Amino acid sequence: MTFTVPIDNGDSVKIAEEESQRTLYPYVTGTSIVAIKYKDGVLMASDMGGSYGSTLRYKNIERVKAIGKHSLLGASGEISDFQEILRYLDELTLNDNMWDDGNSLGPKEIHNYLTRVMYNRRNKFDPLWNTLVLGGVKNGKSYLGMVSMIGVSFEDDHVATGFGNHLARPILRDEWHADLSFEDGVKLLEKCMRVLLYRDRSAINKLQIAKITEEGVTVSQPYSLKTFWEFSSFHNPTAGAEGSW
């Protein structure tokens, strides 16, 4: 961006200003994350897609990562910003470990740290274009929270980002209850992910479910959901509207 400064003799002097480096729009994005608290901890599901606009360009992106001993971080939105956040957290957890004093950063601390980071970037008009989901277990207490790219942050028993807000949350509100077993939790998440797969164009049928308990983090191998397309209205889609396609 350049601007001109008029000076007395009527000529104007062009002064080049450095191109603004702030984020204007995201490029490679991940879609929804859905997460719930269950009996032993937290379950988090995400697909492995990275979209480049409307192209489903990358199909092997892990959008859920373990942080330290006690936390899981899932992100939707700009993948490169997620990687930047992972670098920040890496530094944070490294310094925390170097203290070697029996104290460690738990999920609550990491959630709040991320809230500060996201909010401060938003204030500079240079956001990290992500919605983050932070889940974890420490000293027997489960924790699940979310931070958006503008720094809005809260905790809840179940959270969803992106399209998940519209499609998964109603399901979770109806069917989530405290002390879900692992199997029931996975079934519930799969139900949400299936709806997202049908209805979210940026979702792909390759998902991972991550689990965090007091013992630690496990991320499942990628797998696919079974889908059903044999609805009768699909056989003759124009039955009710002759002439349409």
Next chain:
Amino acid sequence: MFRNQYDTDVTTWSPTGRLFQVEYAMEAVKQGSAAIGLRSRSHVVLACVNKAQSELSSHQRKIFKVDDHIGVAIAGLTADGRVLSRYMRSESINHSFTYESPLPVGRLVVHLADKAQVCTQRSWKRPYGVGLLVGGLDESGAHLYYNCPSGNYFEYQAFAIGSRSQAAKTYLERRFESFGDSSREDLIKDAILAVRETLQGETLKSSLCTVAILGVDEPFHFVDQEAIQKVIDTFEKVPEEEEEEGEGEAGEGEAVAAAAAPAEQGGGGAGDVAPMEM
């Protein structure tokens, strides 16, 4: 300690490997009025002797709240102590703001010690002339630390600093093994008894001491004067047959003897009330 040619700058070593300015700073701590700290597994108690410049003035504040879970008692140059307390409050609140979680006391004392160390290695600075007894909580329970002007810090079960602190230390040395499992009331009583040791026979009144406590389910707060007086009444008023009073007497006698030796005076007898002047 006598003047020598290596004691002008903090950045000058002596031939025997000492930094005299740092040692002189530690002397300043010994001149301040006594401060005492002790801890159990779940609580920390800080106590100090209230010294006033004159009868007309109020006494100096020596115990500061750093956060709900950390308190500090100082001895030495109280102005330096105030500045360091402000630093500790700042560190604590910055941590709370970023992580919404209390700063572990063990990490705070390391920051404090590093800050003190800087002043021992800059020619344009001087060491802080204050010793700090920092009591606080972290994930593993209650802790008590002593930070000295040299930049060292140590963890203690119980400790006393300042003038006539040796008397209190002697008392604490006898009793510290039981502190781990003490109830908070017993801990407060032991703190007040330790304060009494430093008074060398002056009658213990609640106006002479300040006590503060913090614990796992108890944010830092000062024990109010009436409560202190009540504890004092349990052992001051009762005549000599009382076991506690007897123990107190023995303690006093020891304290008198201990203080008498370095003062190089004729050993004071273990009388009921030692003379005011030693």
